[in-house]
Amino acid sequence: MRIRWIGIPALLLALAMLCGCTMPWQSGAQEAVITVSDAGIGADLYAMYLTQIFRTPEKYGLLDTKRDAAEKKAVELCAQYVAVNTAFRSAGLRLTPQYKTRIADNVLVKWSFYKKYYESVGIRKQTLTQYETAEAKREMLIAHKYGPGGEAAVSDIELNAYYGVNYVTFRSINGYLTQTGADGTSTRLPVEEITAIENRFRKMSEQIRAGAAIETVAGDNAGDANIPSAEAQTVTINRKTNNYPAEFFTKVSQMDEGTPIVIETEDYIFLVVKQSAKSDENLQAHRLACLLEMCAAKFESDLAKVTSGYKVRKNSSALGGVYDAVSDAF
Numbered sequence: 105m106r107i108r109w110i111g112i113p114a115l116l117l118a119l120a121m122l123c124g125c126t127m128p129w130q131s132g133a134q135e136a137v138i139t140v141s142d143a144g145i146g147a148d149l150y151a152m153y154l155t156q157i158f159r160t161p162e163k164y165g166l167l168d169t170k171r172d173a174a175e176k177k178a179v180e181l182c183a184q185y186v187a188v189n190t191a192f193r194s195a196g197l198r199l200t201p202q203y204k205t206r207i208a209d210n211v212l213v214k215w216s217f218y219k220k221y222y223e224s225v226g227i228r229k230q231t232l233t234q235y236e237t238a239e240a241k242r243e244m245l246i247a248h249k250y251g252p253g254g255e256a257a258v259s260d261i262e263l264n265a266y267y268g269v270n271y272v273t274f275r276s277i278n279g280y281l282t283q284t285g286a287d288g289t290s291t292r293l294p295v296e297e298i299t300a301i302e303n304r305f306r307k308m309s310e311q312i313r314a315g316a317a318i319e320t321v322a323g324d325n326a327g328d329a330n331i332p333s334a335e336a337q338t339v340t341i342n343r344k345t346n347n348y349p350a351e352f353f354t355k356v357s358q359m360d361e362g363t364p365i366v367i368e369t370e371d372y373i374f375l376v377v378k379q380s381a382k383s384d385e386n387l388q389a390h391r392l393a394c395l396l397e398m399c400a401a402k403f404e405s406d407l408a409k410v411t412s413g414y415k416v417r418k419n420s421s422a423l424g425g426v427y428d429a430v431s432d433a434f
Contacts, residue, residue: 137422138179140186141414147426148231153181154430155225169434171427179418183411185238191410192241195248203240210236225429242403247392250399258398266394267387272357273340273379277308277322280330282371292370293330301330305366305375312364318377338379340390342397 136144157177158169164177199207211232215222222232250258281298282290292298308321322336343353349369359365359378367374387394 135422137419137426138182139417140183140411141416143186145182145185146231147422148226148228149185149234150178150182150423151225151227151426151430152231152235153185154178154426155227156181158430158434169431171424175423175427179416179423180411183414183416184407186414187407187410188238188242188245191245195245197241197244197248199237199240199244203244207233207236207240221433224433225426243392243396246396246399246403249403250395251391256399256402258395262398263391263394264387266398267390270394270397271340271342271390272353273338274356274359275318275336275338275377275379277305277318277325277331277336277375278333279305279328279373279375280332280371281368281373290371301328301373302366302368304328305373308375309364309366312375312377318364318375321375336377342393 135146137147137150138145154174157164157166157174161167161169161174164181166173166177211229215229215232222228248254250256279301281293281301283293284290293301304325308325311321312318318336322331322333325331326333341348341353343357345353349372352367352369352374355365355367356376356378359376361378361380364375364377367376
């Protein structure tokens with residue numbers, strides 16, 4: 105079934121207004137601070153999107169979080185919230201058990217960490233659930249439209265090409281070049297200890313070049329206090345990962361498959377063996393991630409076309425109060 109990018113059905117809205125029902129995409133707050141094509145957005149959901157902007161303004165194309173720009177972007181995100189829920193409903197999609205689990209897990213973690221902040225700006229646990237649900241629906245819509253059988257399906261050839269350039273899989277033995285003091289401060293090890301670790305990693309690399317399996321080498325050297333795991337780690341990363349040092353992706357992607365190299369940074373040392381990037385299993389495991397990266401901009405463009413036709417009404421004084429609350433909390 106193709107996604108039909110349409111507005112909210114007038115009859116459905118009229119019935120909801122007559123019976124006093126809350127639409128599935130509305131925040132459930134008692135009073136709307138924004139109305140997007142007759143769908144009300146409460147202060148709680150607006151505060152949620154404003155929070156995302158304050159957290160990472162650069163992600164939303166902003167240099168700062170001054171009121172006018174932040175408000176304009178937050179209103180835009182609220183309009184997208186309505187568009188995503190409308191499109192999801194129109195496409196006849198249902199959240200999968202995997203997404204429901206992810207939503208619940210994300211809400212549990214974020215609420216446990218940020219409950220005090222959320223409550224200070226009027227965000228409820230229900231609000232957080234609605235936000236996470238909309239994010240999950242956005243992903244499912246992208247997969248529905250650009251995945252196999254979708255109206256704008258990305259071919260396997262395109263996916264393979266993107267995966268091969270932007271992802272790399274490797275096995276590694278990881279070591280620390282730092283120590284933690286009694287006060288919890290991390291400092292670089294003494295030069296002689298670092299030299300000993302470097303020599304150990306070079307020896308391990310030579311063993312693998314001579315034919316030893318990386319699993320065996322990892323097990324034989326697991327007694328070293330600076331090598332935390334007795335098992336070699338198998339990892340797939342993309343070029344935008346923040347979990348490894350800068351330039352790590354580039355160095356590994358340029359390696360020959362099966363040949364070990366040692367990569368050293370200020371705090372860590374890695375013995376890396378690059379794996380084949382042609383594995384269908386690897387691609388299938390990262391198919392959704394690739395689709396999201398490849399097609400997010402196209403999807404955003406589609407959303408912009410939809411939301412440009414929405415009639416938006418704002419309660420400026422109420423929005424100002426929410427902005428002040430979020431700004432003070434940050």
